[in-house]
Amino acid sequence: MKIALVQTNPVIGDFSANCRAIIRAAEQALARGCALVVFPEMAVSGYPPQDLLERPSFLDAHGRAVAALVRELPALAVMFGCIERRAGEEQGKPLYNSVVVAEGGEIVHRVRKQLLPAYDVFDETRYFEPGPVSQLYRLGGLSFALTVCEDIWFEAAGGYRRDPVVSLFDAAAHQGQRIDCLINVSASPFQHDKERIRQALFRSICTRHQIPLVYVNQVGGQDSLLFDGHSLAMNGKAEIVARCAGFVPDMVVLDTDTWRGEMHAPAQPDSVAEVYAALVMGVRDYVRKCGFRSVVLGLSGGIDSALTALLAADALGPENVLGLALPSPYSSADSLEDAQALARNLGCGFQILPISPLFAAFQETLRPLFEGRAEDLTEQNLQARIRGTLLMALSNKFGHLLLSTGNKSELAVGYCTLYGDMSGGLAVISDVPKQLVYKLARHGNREQERIPGRTLSKAPTAELKVGQCDQDDLPPYEILDRILDLYLEQGWGMGELIDAGFEPSMVRDILRRIRLNEYKRKQGPMGLKVTSKAFGYGRRYPNVQNFQDE
Secondary structure, eight states, X not given: OEEEEEEOOOOTTOHHHHHHHHHHHHHHHHHTTOSEEEOXXXXXXXXXXXXXXXXXXXXHHHHHHHHHHHHHOOSSEEEEEEEEEOTTOOSSOSEEEEEEEEETTEEEEEEEOOOOOOSTTOOGGGTBOOOOOOOOEEETTEEEEEEEGGGGOHHHHOOOSOOHHHHHHHHHHXXXXXXXXXXXXXXXXXXXXXXXXXXXHHHHHHHHHTOOEEEEEOEEEETTEEEEBOOEEEOTTSOEEEEOOBSSOEEEEEETTTTEEOBSSOSSOOHHHHXXXXXXXXXXXXXXXXXXXXXXEEOOSSHHHHHHHHHHHHHHOGGGEEEEEOOOTTOOHHHHHHHHHHHHHHTOEEEEOOOHHHHHHHHHHHHHHHTTOOOOHHHHXXXXXXXXXXXXXXXXXXXXXXXXXXXXXXXXXXXSOTTTTTOSSEETTTTSOHHHHHHHHHHHXXXXXXXXXXXXXXXXXXXXXXXOOHHHHSOOHHHHHHHHIIIIISOOOHHHHHHTTOOHHHHHHHHHHHHHTHHHHHTSOOBOOOSSSOSSTTSOOOSSOOOOOO
């Protein structure tokens, strides 16, 4: 029997387009001789719909879309994720997160998600009721155990009382049934190194139960979440035998007679290349799904704005990217030359808007109120806010989406200006630590120099005062990034960091800055998530709090 694994890129709530994509792929699977085609979790609505799930009109439209989809599907078994209301139930949440199988114009099998994640970016217990242990689905002489996303993450996630996969095998053994294959329909967000974790988990399941596994994952950007696809099949020896490409809609066909299939991507991809592809996809999908066609950003001649422009050019085409150099009295000639060279290398639009006259006008206006006070951070921030105002004016006038260019290391410690360089509609690299910024830039230059060599080699600087350098105010980025990773992603405390050999006063200062700048990060634009703990709705810390880790 042939099975098609199809990863789609839905738009949340665009039921018509999402269903058309399912029907087209199902028709292609049938034409290729497949008896079964498998789609991702919540393939009809897109994942995650969040509080749209609380609107009856959304659920009604979803129900009509599913009913029409089932009637219009071609003549093969079609497995897809959807939302189901819990009819007649008085206790618990009103919905199930389900996977159903449609055959011959009707739903013939359904399974409800049992493990509902409520950590990091997930909040499924807000909407859904966990389902019971599922029954096996049989087709073509094979018995399939169906699971939904988190149901196979028991080992890795922790915190759950029972393992749905083990429960499936226990129930089958009790009933004298054989399971031939485990299927998981998923909407599993991407993060740096996620594929290694995912494959290790899958290998463990296949090895322990000596069974093949089929995994079908959503692809595409949904707000800050990036879904990589990378749907795959493993045989009973935990070998990858079929695999979809990453970060694009794709279909591969698996033959269960030989447990061999198509390989559209290497089994072990390069992690830096994966992050680069994720960010390109994230920019493309956010811009286009939000109805924009072009973007604008400030080009400082530095590495962060250069990488952001490079990603935007690859995502949208350079003709849809406008870069602005906004030199101040403290900007160097080298920085302007590097910004011009970048735009020329990329082939994107480029304009120069000097801000010195505006800066002088602001200073003159404020002089009576600032009388007797020395210049300080206020004047530095003023330059950034002038730039933000000009960039937003171009965004408004021409309909460009403004991209902000700050990286995670800067945002963590507040080395950014609210209403200045934080202005924008999308923070492309806000979850990318500075050291990874350089790796991504070199990856983007792997075939030819697009980011100028001097941009990669010079010391980072905001150029907001004479002789300024990032390292005047911050630790070396290799040290800062290591502390941020251990504290933000690994959960280390101050004592553990100091015991590990980091200088105590440095640790205290960094943790103080992280705490004090929570308010600033919450007012910044949405960013694209590529690490395990991004700033945004996956990290829920109060602005007003005074807990100090000692």
